[in-house]
Amino acid sequence: MTADPVIRFTDVTKTFRRPDGRGDFVAVDKLSFEIAKGEIVAVLGKTGCGKSTMFNIVAGLTEPSEGEARVVGHDPFREFDFFRGKIGIVFQNDRLMPWRTALDNVLLGLQVLDTDPKQAVETARGWLARLGLSGHENDYPHALSGGMRQRVSIARAFAVNPEILLCDEPFSALDEMTARDLRAEFVRLVRQNNKTAVFITHQINEAMEIGDRVLVFHRPARIAYETRLSAATGEAERRKVQEDIMRVLSVEQATA
Ligand SMILES: Nc1ncnc2c1ncn2[C@@H]1O[C@H](COP(=O)(O)OP(=O)(O)OP(=O)(O)O)[C@@H](O)[C@H]1O
Ligand SMILES: [Mg+2]
Structure with a gap:
């Protein structure tokens, strides 16, 4: 079965x-x-x-x-x-919000889900670190390369712990x-x-x-x-x- x-x-x-x-x-x-x-x-x-x-x-x-x-x-x-x-989504173009830092972009989905703020920051930082972006948490998208921006989008998709990507x-x-x-x-x-x-x-x-x-x-x-x-x-x-x-x-x- x-x-x-x-x-x-x-x-x-x-x-x-x-x-x-x-x-x-x-x-x-x-x-x-x-x-x-x-x-x-x-x-x-x-x-x-x-x-x-x-x-x-x-x-x-x-x-x-x-x-x-x-x-x-x-x-x-x-x-x-x-x-x-x-469901976590990664689009062709990174669709990051230019006025939010890398960390704040990853935090977005967690905030929508009403995650405890301290826990949310910890989770978002953890995902950025897993994608090799430690030290770039406070960078804005324009200061990141295309590859780095896509890493942020991947971190954002995984951060909410979705069943499906x-x-x-x-x-x-x-x-x-x-x-x-x-x-x-x-x-x-x-x-x-x-x-x-x-x-x-x-x-x-x-x-x-x-x-x-x-x-x-x-x-x-x-x-x-x-x-x-x-x-x-x-x-x-x-x-x-x-x-x-x-x-x-x-x-x-x-x-x-
Ligand atoms: N909202 C819509 N209104 C009218 N036609 C649409 C709409 N969305 C998609 N189409 C049409 O449906 C067809 C399939 O589009 P779709 O975007 O799914 O293709 P795709 O395989 O993703 O292409 P690509 O590789 O270029 O992204 C296209 O001919 C497109 O013009
Ligand atoms: Mg398409």
């Missing part, structure tokens, strides 16, 4: 009204998948294929047009309050060396803290470095390919997976 999934999509469809009135636009098309506790799932797909729309549905920011999305058994859109503190291309604006360090750091923190994570990317190498499982989306969002990876997956097999993914993505290009 398997435990209930942390995230379950059943035939989720999302349509948007076209601004020019030419009917509806399908962004997500009868998408079904399950993500189990402790998994890190990388979602890979080309620009415009509906990754962020799927992400917004998981985060409760958008409601499906049809089908059912459940996160820990609840409806993320209709029960938005239930999810306070349960959602990342929407958080490292795509960073140089490859910095991105690789942060990916490794992120995976380590997810595992150490026994979290479940969904990580969106459009880079094959990033998806394969991060994911226990890689889902490749077609446009509109539905699963075109899926694979599992582990430390035991050998070089030859990884190369094969990479080729398969490239083929799946290029078939889509040819038919787009």
Whole structure:
């Protein structure tokens, strides 16, 4: 018997009204998948294929047009309050508040949850330290590099001790060396803290470095390919997976 999934999509469809009135636009098309506790799932797909729309549905920011999305058994859109503190989000651009220091940015989520102020400061400092930012607590975002700002966003996401971490291309604006360090750091923190994570990317190498499982989306969002990876997956097999993914993505290009 398997435990209930942390995230379950059943035939989720999302349509948007076209601004020019030419009917509806399908962004997500009868998408079904399950993500189990402790998994890190990388979602890979080309620009415009509906990754962020799927992400917004998981985060409760958008409601499906049809089908059912459940996160820990609840409806993320209709029960938005239930999810306070349960989902940590890292966006592509760091979305730090420029008028708050690194520490105050990390504190934000804890303050929203009414954490005891002394405890909150201790927790926020602890997370900044874990991400190598001791000594930068009082720096404002403009004084930090892009990589450091993304570290602050990761600290902010983990600080509330959420069950689920959602990342929407958080490292795509960073140089490859910095991105690789942060990916490794992120995976380590997810595992150490026994979290479940969904990580969106459009880079094959990033998806394969991060994911226990890689889902490749077609446009509109539905699963075109899926694979599992582990430390035991050998070089030859990884190369094969990479080729398969490239083929799946290029078939889509040819038919787009
Ligand atoms: N609020 C909205 N209203 C209308 N159309 C939308 C809306 N949000 C997304 N779309 C459309 O849905 C499609 C999927 O968008 P989405 O942002 O989910 O793609 P994505 O896979 O995240 O792309 P990227 O890799 O560029 O971030 C796009 O064609 C987009 O224009
Ligand atoms: Mg997106």
